Amino acid sequence: MHPQITIRPATAEDFDDVARITRDSYLAAGYFDSPDHPYILQIQDVARRAQSATIWVAERRGQVVGSVTLARAGEPYADIALDDELEFRMLVVDPHVQRSGAGKAIVEAIINHAKSLTGIKAVALTTGKTWESAHGLYRKFGFQRVPERDWFVPGTDIKLLVYRLEV
Numbered sequence: 001m002h003p004q005i006t007i008r009p010a011t012a013e014d015f016d017d018v019a020r021i022t023r024d025s026y027l028a029a030g031y032f033d034s035p036d037h038p039y040i041l042q043i044q045d046v047a048r049r050a051q052s053a054t055i056w057v058a059e060r061r062g063q064v065v066g067s068v069t070l071a072r073a074g075e076p077y078a079d080i081a082l083d084d085e086l087e088f089r090m091l092v093v094d095p096h097v098q099r100s101g102a103g104k105a106i107v108e109a110i111i112n113h114a115k116s117l118t119g120i121k122a123v124a125l126t127t128g129k130t131w132e133s134a135h136g137l138y139r140k141f142g143f144q145r146v147p148e149r150d151w152f153v154p155g156t157d158i159k160l161l162v163y164r165l166e167v
Contacts, residue, residue: 031158055068072086122167143165144163146164150162
């Protein structure tokens with residue numbers, strides 16, 4: 001695994017770090033020009049998200065360096081999950097430490113968790129069309145594109161790509 005990285009459930013003490021990392025990652029990806037965009041403000045409300053979804057963090061040497069949100073079909077944070085899928089969303093790594101193994105550790109933990117869940121046969125996700133480094137990470141794990149499930153962020157021309165991995 002990744003001995004220097006621990007994946008664990010987020011606690012209230014982590015919420016500020018999760019909000020900052022999520023905001024910084026989305027802005028660095030170039031989808032939003034302003035930290036005041038309504039969606040950026042929404043995804044920074046980690047306490048609200050934690051009431052309706054499972055949030056994990058990646059921690060290295062006591063510092064939160066990444067996070068992810070998990071959801072199953074029918075849950076408020078599920079965008080694309082089918083009944084037999086675990087969906088993950090908002091997988092983010094602090095831009096200052098990207099490409100250091102945190103994203104890989106999070107994805108490994110998600111896959112292992114999905115294998116332990118009754119009724120779950122796959123992991124699904126959406127990712128930005130231009131997020132090539134993320135696409136490469138998902139392909140390394142064996143995720144396959146499911147283009148017929150691609151979708152647009154409502155009210156925008158931002159296309160999101162769907163990937164799925166049978167577990």
